[in-house]
Amino acid sequence: MPTVHLLDYVAGNIRSLVNAINQVGYDVEWVKTPEDVKNAGKLILPGVGHFGHCLSQLDKGGFLEPIRQHIEAGKPFMGICVGLQALFQGSEEDNNVPGLGVIPMRIQKFNDTSKSVPHIGWNSAINTGSDDTKNESFYGLRPTSKYYYVHSYAAPYNPGVLESDGWSVATATYGEEEFIGAISRGNIFGAQFHPEKSGVAGLRAIHAFLNGDQFQSLSQDLVTGKENGLTRRVIACLDVRTNDSGDLVVTKGDQYDVREKSGADAGGSVRNLGKPVDMAKKYYEQGADEVTFLNITSFRNCPIADTPMLEILRRTSETVFVPLTIGGGIKDTVDTDGTRVPALDVATMYFKSGADKVSVGSDSVFAAEDYYRAGEKLSGQTAIETISKAYGKQAVVVSVDPKRVYVDKPEDTPHHTIKTQFPNSNGQSFCWYQCTVKGGRETRDIDVRQLVQAVEAMGAGEILLNCIDKDGSNAGFDLELIRDVKASIKIPVIASSGAGVPAHFAEVFNKTTTDAALGAGMFHRGEYTVSQVKDHLQTEGFLVRQFET
Ligand code: 1PR
Known part of the structure; x- marks a missing residue:
């Protein structure tokens, strides 16, 4: 099987990524030292958790410079989640730790006043260059497909800015915020979502990257009906x-x-x-x-x-x-x-x-x-x-395994009660939800x-x-x-x-x-x-x- 080098430098479920890579016909070689990066043909940088922690770990291990050189040499590079964010100048998650600076923008936190954060679930990655007449896609991404995201920070999308610098951009929308879901230029591919957890759509993206299939024209049926946003x-x-x-x-x-x-x-x-x-x-x-x-x-x-x-x-x-x-x-x-x-x-x-x-x-x-x-x-x-x-x-x-406890009135318990539309057989119409342990036994x-x-x-x-x-x-x-x-x-x-x-x-x-x-x-x-x-x-x-x- 052809191989891809994978950098295992942070805690996370690397096994899923290895399984996904194997599934599309590639073997993984582990990057353990900065020297290994120099020998890598195709390199994948996964990442979960904290931006500052990930980047500091890479820095401490002496990986940052070899990664930069790998990218500058035009060799295939894919960053996943925090691995994509690493391409940016920095992140609001940790202002003291710089990123690789390939993209002169900063990662920001989602606004949580009107929505849950982290953003968890299946969302889009729609190529900003695609419209109903021009259906070009990169690395197998499809406007009608959905991809699995899990993150609190993202790169906000400013229409046209990165495109004018030669980048292809695919976006997702969460609430009122449009952010970068995937990005590509030359040898670089970055995905904010987890392709290894995104079903067949994600496997397709990994396969396209490993095969070097950067651009594809999509048939009309893969574009019609696209809808940006988080699914239920x-x-x-x-x-x-x-x-x-x-x-x-x-x-x-x-x-x-x-x-x-x-x-x-x-x-x-x-x-x-x-x-x-x-x-x-x-x-x-x-x-x-x-x-x-x-x-x-x-x-x-x-x-x-x-x-x-x-x-x-x-x-x-x-x-x-x-x-x-x-x-x-x-x-x-x-x-x-x-x-x-x-x-x-x-x-x-x-x-x-x-x-x-x-x-x-x-x-x-x-x-x-x-x-x-x-x-x-x-x-x-x-x-x-x-x-x-x-x-x-x-x-x-x-x-959480709660169960209802009915009371006559809120003052009867120190706990937070609600007025329920479903009174119990004793006519009590206030209840609180009591937590249990050991499968509800206590x-x-x-x-x-x-x-x-x-x-x-x-x-x-x-x-x-x-x-x-x-x-x-x-x-x-x-x-x-x-x-x-x-x-x-x-x-x-x-x-x-x-x-x-x-x-x-x-x-x-x-x-x-x-x-x-x-x-x-x-x-x-x-x-x-x-x-x-x-x-x-x-x-x-x-x-x-x-x-x-
Ligand atoms: O306490 O950390 O060891 O975790 C034990 C876990 O096992 C907890 O998540 C607890 O909810 C779960 N658990 C323990 N005993 C039972 C049991 O059923 N005897 N199951 C149990 C909990 C609840 C749901 C269930 C939904 C949907 N199961 O997960 O799947 O209620 O069911 P429905 O759609 O059929 O109504 P720890």
Whole structure:
């Protein structure tokens, strides 16, 4: 196989990129020393997390000058995410650290007054040179395709400026801001999105770069109907646990109870809805924008390094080119041989196996309690803080498992209450959302608002908002809960629990400002496919990404 040199200098899920490169027929050679850069033909600079940290690491390792020389020599160079940002003069994220300065502009933070930041999800990369008559594209980008972005900082787009300097530019729009999604000139290609996580559209871009196919003319059907903007994200979630025969299966509970309730097995065995790797692939091919695995029994009686979830991730990431999240057991842990394993090391194992994000559940509740006990002071030691610092906040999801507690009036509890449209059977019409741990088995004296605000302060990048009352009910999402959480934080929220029909997805996007919506049971039971949900959303006027072949 022909090779490409890949610079592995920061923490991140490099495995996905290697899988994507292999998938398009290339082998990876690692750049370990500045000398290796000099020997590289084609060079890819990936990057996640903090601009200043990435650039300082490159500088410290002596890589910056060889990279500059590689580019100046006209050899193929591709920068991904922070790797693209490195081409600029600098970034608002860290004003003290200079970039490579190939592009005389600065990276800026998205405005978060009217939208969630980070910008997470599938957005466009539309060539600014393309119109309905001139359909030229670069590196396989298509105006009708969508690409996976995850970032808080971007290069704002100023029409014509870079084009007049010989650059081809493709943009995306987030809220009122148009920014550079991809850029190319001569031997340089930069993508703000993650091509390795952008399904077939992303693989096409990697392939075109590696093959040196810079410009293409697109047929009319690949241009017509283009629409710039963030699509509505639909996520498939797989709750995974060992069944009574010791096999890892996808299961699904009702209000978190995963044991069969009727038929011959009533009250007995764990519901077995299928095999995790096969089901993840099926949902990817139906157009799922992300796949989430929740290991709901964590790693019981098994050395951490042998946890079967690692193998599931490794195998899934070979064929599923959308973001993968793994949750369950992300915390400081004691291994079966008594060794203490910090949460960061547990997360690292998952990232190395193909995860793009980890989801912290119970541990985030304990960390939030400590945070308030300390007078809203950060310890720097929590799983969220350590993982976020090392891998970037986009890699840390907090999974919340709240349930309703009804009261007569707000004064009856110190917690934040809402007036609900759904009073309980005692006629109580105020409630608060109590956080739970250990899969809902234990309630804690902290409300959902306190929790999400604390974890946002710790550096979480996204909230996976479950709701125990709605879980498995097929009755629709808890819109009141979602509105309450959205009103208290800036980071994106994934609505979860209760989806039973495609219309529930349209409802949650219509009636709340949620950033994404997740379904489980309705997909696992085969009642609906992810593509049916997308089709329904499209009919209702929402922008969605359809699976590309
Ligand atoms: O506490 O960090 O070890 O993480 C454990 C993780 O496992 C948490 O994310 C927690 O939500 C999850 N979990 C624990 N026990 C269960 C259970 O079901 N017994 N599953 C469980 C949570 C909830 C959703 C579900 C939606 C949508 N699953 O992810 O997929 O409610 O379902 P629906 O569309 O069918 O209604 P830690």
